[in-house]
Amino acid sequence: MIKSVLVSEYDCIVVGGGPAGVSTAYSMAKFNRKVLLVDRKSHDNIGNKTCGDALDMASTKILYEAFGLELPNGDEVSEYLKFLSVETKDVKVSFNAPGYTVDRHIFGQRLLKEAEDAGVTVISNATVREVIIEDNYVKGIKYLKNKEMHEVRAKLIADCSGTQAVIRNKLPDNFSLGMRKKLPDEHIAISFREIIELKEDHEYPQEISLAYLEDIPPPGYLWFFTKGPKKLNVGTGWLKSENTFDKSMKEIYKDALHKYFSPEDYTVLTHGGGQIPIRPPYDSLTFNGGLLAGEAGCMTDPTTAEGHGPALVSGYYAAVAMNEALDKGDISREGLWNYNIEIMKHYGKIHAISWVALQFLREINxxxxxxxxxxxxxxxxxxxxxxxxxxxxxxxxTILVKAMKIFPRFGLLLKIKKLVDGAGKMVDIYEKYPANPDKLADWIRLKNDAIGVEF
Ligand SMILES: Cc1cc2nc3c(=O)[nH]c(=O)nc-3n(C[C@H](O)[C@H](O)[C@H](O)COP(=O)(O)OP(=O)(O)OC[C@H]3O[C@@H](n4cnc5c(N)ncnc54)[C@H](O)[C@@H]3O)c2cc1C
Known part of the structure; x- marks a missing residue:
């Protein structure tokens, strides 16, 4: 039985209070829109998530520049980062990568408070179970709270529910071209991580490092992300479709970790796991009456699994597009299309190249x-x-020089060529993302044909 029904009181319902949800809700409230945020977690646990905790600086600046939202600071920051490294058993290369490791819970709670201070209403302990669709438009949601179902409606719904994608997964087939419901296992990474405290200072100051090792199934790696001089966030992950090993992920992880630190060197402060969508963003993220932001729209970088920053940024772009759509009185999939354009410009190309690189890493190990x-x-x-x-x-x-250096392993050269060609094609294709939905089907065909894989 439905306990309560709220009719069109809100401009927007945001489902999920992770970084995508709080960013969307906060930005919409800053545009003077009436916003409801619904999350299944308790209020004081919103934002808490098992993560590698790395967050790039550029992503946090988007809300700072738009609305003056303070950058991560104080106890939200575990350590300020300068470098991203890629290491193998004997080689290490480092690049500049300004960012932070953050305490997801503390930072997430601050963002939630900022959203509430800006006027967002939050309903916690509320699990969204159903989506209301009428006249081919999403019109509202039904959620379970205190063992009772409630119904609430709004002009727009933003699905920010992470890998659960509770709205997306309940839309009828073919509701919006370019958006898939369930992710196949080869588009999902499963992962496990620990936060460990060492007896001695570690060798990763201001650094996050991805270690590609023989022990970790490709394209996975062991990550070492600093959380202070003696603390590390360490974890691993690989494709769900390739998880067919005799040992558990935790055993494989521990075997690899113990080549760096013996069990007496550290204590485990916390551990956990999770799933991460690793593919470029869906070909369209808008539908009649709403859109997908963050992991619900597959915004995570396929190679590095960075999704926190893209969730914050996509939430802001989502709010800009929804605000515009409300202004012009067109909340259709097409009326929200500018969101697709912004996402494809920002993340489409780079995550498609990253996805091509992932296939390369999987092949070369x-x-x-x-x-x-x-x-x-x-x-x-x-x-x-x-x-x-x-x-x-x-x-x-350059190819000639590489060919001489690579002798006699020419197979690797062909793989490099495939990587370079694939990356080039992705640049061309994402620059041609259509300005409206009419040409989307042609574009999807062009994209899938380019590298002979449907994604
Ligand atoms: C082990 C691991 C390590 C990672 N490491 C990093 C890293 O170092 N750096 C990085 O940038 N990213 C990392 N990521 C990815 C990053 O955590 C996510 O990309 C990011 O949190 C996505 O934000 P989001 O808001 O889209 O989803 P989420 O943070 O997952 O938030 C979704 C919210 O929706 C709510 N929800 C879900 N279903 C429902 C429902 N039915 N009803 C109501 N509410 C619902 C949830 O309670 C949650 O609060 C990692 C992920 C994992 C699993």
Missing amino acids: GPGLEFLLKRNIITNAELEAILDGDMVSVGFF
């Missing part, structure tokens, strides 16, 4: 990467470009 780095076949600049989602241009002469 840790020892393959070590060989390429040791002989300088992939230069630091090329590796940095790949990680940044930039196109790597490799001319004929």
